[in-house]
Amino acid sequence: MGEPQTGIFTQIGPHHHYLEFTIDDGVKTATLKSTLRDIHAAALHDTQTLVIAFGRDLHSRLSNGNAPEELRDFTEIQGIDGISAPATQRDIWFWIQGPTPDINLDVAMRISNALNGTARLDLEVLGYAYHGNRDLIGFVDGTANPKTDEDQRNAALVPNSTGGSFLLTQKWKHDLKAFNALDVSQQEAIVGRTKEDDIELEGDAMPADSHVSRTDAKEDGIALKLWRRSSPYGNVAENGLYFVAFACNIRRFDVQLNRMYGVTDDGLHDQLIHYSKAVSGAYWYVPGASELSEILS
Ligand code: HEM
Incomplete structure (x- = not known):
């Protein structure tokens, strides 16, 4: 078993800088590889990590058609009663993790400058x-x-x-005004855990349509666990x-999202x-550490 990119499991935080790029039309694969190689090889602060992931098309292009079979673009989910999840699939995902936002911004700037003329920055979240x-x-x-x-x-x-x-990856926008207008007991029924002490609701107290009930899914007796590394973002206005969640297969995401929607x-x-x-909303493949070096070589 190869080693994963270290940032997936290293929890150094507490600051995160996420970037989603779309490759410009007509960019040569060799040019792209050499730019990404430079980004990957550039030194980080010793308390920082950088994780790089690819959408299906780009991964297939970089790996000579060897993208994992089940990797696919995220597609819009049309749920019950008009609820839906949009698809905004892009090509490259960067996640910089570090102790302070300034050193993360330095790396984000460096990545953005390196990709200037090669890719467009479509989403940036701090x-x-x-x-x-x-x-x-x-x-x-x-x-x-x-x-x-x-585990x-x-x-x-x-x-x-x-x-x-x-x-x-999915960027979620809260309506805190509406959520905070609810009683704590109503909020707890929505999440499926208590707010202050973080205890899972039990028995009749746990609604079947709480967030935990919908995401704590099993298939053939196997719990469909994810490794979640999400973070809050934003300010008063938004x-x-x-x-951000990592999984051993895409099906786990599909099952949970279908249950949510x-x-x-x-x-x-x-x-x-x-x-x-x-x-x-986007699906990505995060190559293992040496696999990443190989596909960029
Ligand atoms: C606004 C978006 C979301 C918020 C605020 C949110 C928040 C939470 C909270 C507070 C919990 C309970 C504590 C915990 O175990 O982590 C939780 C659990 C969980 N969430 Fe989310 N979540 C969101 C979206 C999602 C999405 C999109 C998925 C999957 C596609 C997901 C999957 C899970 C899973 C697997 C659990 C653990 C369930 C269990 O086994 O108990 N969440 N989430």
């Missing part, structure tokens, strides 16, 4: 830690993430692979969550969607 591991809705996020190294790797990495991983036979959907809307 994430941060909010009161420990809380989302801006005030609930702890990440509690049900796998705990041990082994994290099993959830996130393609089995017996080069250390590669599938990735879902804010939300940049959802009510693309299931039970007629239920995730109540959180009424207080936060996805405004971007």
